[in-house]
Amino acid sequence: SQQGEEDPQALSIQEGENATMNCSYKTSINNLQWYRQNSGRGLVHLILIRSNEREKHSGRLRVTLDTSKKSSSLLITASRAADTASYFCATDNFGNEKLTFGTGTRLTIIP
Amino acid sequence: NAGVMQNPRHLVRRRGQEARLRCSPMKGHSHVYWYRQLPEEGLKFMVYLQKENIIDESGMPKERFSAEFPKEGPSILRIQQVVRGDSAAYFCASSRGGAGANVLTFGAGSRLTVL
Numbered sequence: 001s002q003q004g005e006e007d008p009q010a011l012s013i014q015e016g017e018n019a020t021m022n023c024s025y026k027t028s029i030n031n032l033q034w035y036r037q038n039s040g041r042g043l044v045h046l047i048l049i050r051s052n053e054r055e056k057h058s059g060r061l062r063v064t065l066d067t068s069k070k071s072s073s074l075l076i077t078a079s080r081a082a083d084t085a086s087y088f089c090a091t092d093n094f095g096n097e098k099l100t101f102g103t104g105t106r107l108t109i110i111p
Numbered sequence: 112n113a114g115v116m117q118n119p120r121h122l123v124r125r126r127g128q129e130a131r132l133r134c135s136p137m138k139g140h141s142h143v144y145w146y147r148q149l150p151e152e153g154l155k156f157m158v159y160l161q162k163e164n165i166i167d168e169s170g171m172p173k174e175r176f177s178a179e180f181p182k183e184g185p186s187i188l189r190i191q192q193v194v195r196g197d198s199a200a201y202f203c204a205s206s207r208g209g210a211g212a213n214v215l216t217f218g219a220g221s222r223l224t225v226l
Binding site for chain 1: 115142144146152153154155156159166167202204206208213214215216217218219220
């Protein structure tokens with residue numbers, strides 16, 4: 001079964017606005033990662049947050065992690081048309097190297 | 112650095128034929144993962160391999176599907192006697208492995224269409 005569930009499933013915003021996507025998971029994790037997938041392409045790693053971290057920044061990306069609620073959020077600030085893509089969270093468990101992906105959020109930035 | 116290379120990018124097969132998908136991991140990576148993605152869906156884990164070893168195949172269907180990662184050459188995902196439900200994008204990813212965070216580098220995928 002899928003470990004992660006993202007919401008919303010789809011999100012459309014105007015260019016320049018901020019986009020927030022959420023991910024919930026079921027079991028204890030070691031790390032949580034976010035990946036982006038452009039249409040018809042492979043996934044690209046964006047950012048990783050460890051289970052003992054609460055917030056992480058990378059450029060226009062901000063990730064939070066709340067292990068008590070088993071949830072994470074990805075914030076993209078000052079969105080651009082090029083941010084249009086699907087975004088997936090992925091988790092791994094202690095002692096298990098495989099990543100389990102969520103169902104994804106399809107983000108559309110309207111120019 | 113060529114990254115993760117997958118071929119073919121597109122493959123068309125008739126029901127009952129065999130499909131072979133190949134994946135060359137990124138240079139320096141010894142861990143390979145195969146995922147399947149149906150249209151508008153997330154990635155479903157299939158199998159995790161290291162050189163000459165299958166580490167986790169919990170996501171592989173019990174029949175018709177097999178994977179290998181030989182000492183020399185690419186990793187192969189093999190689907191025998193394909194059915195229409197096998198139509199999907201198959202993604203390979205690789206990583207360095209070892210202790211610590213496991214960040215995956217993905218290939219562009221192989222899109223299988225079964226007629």
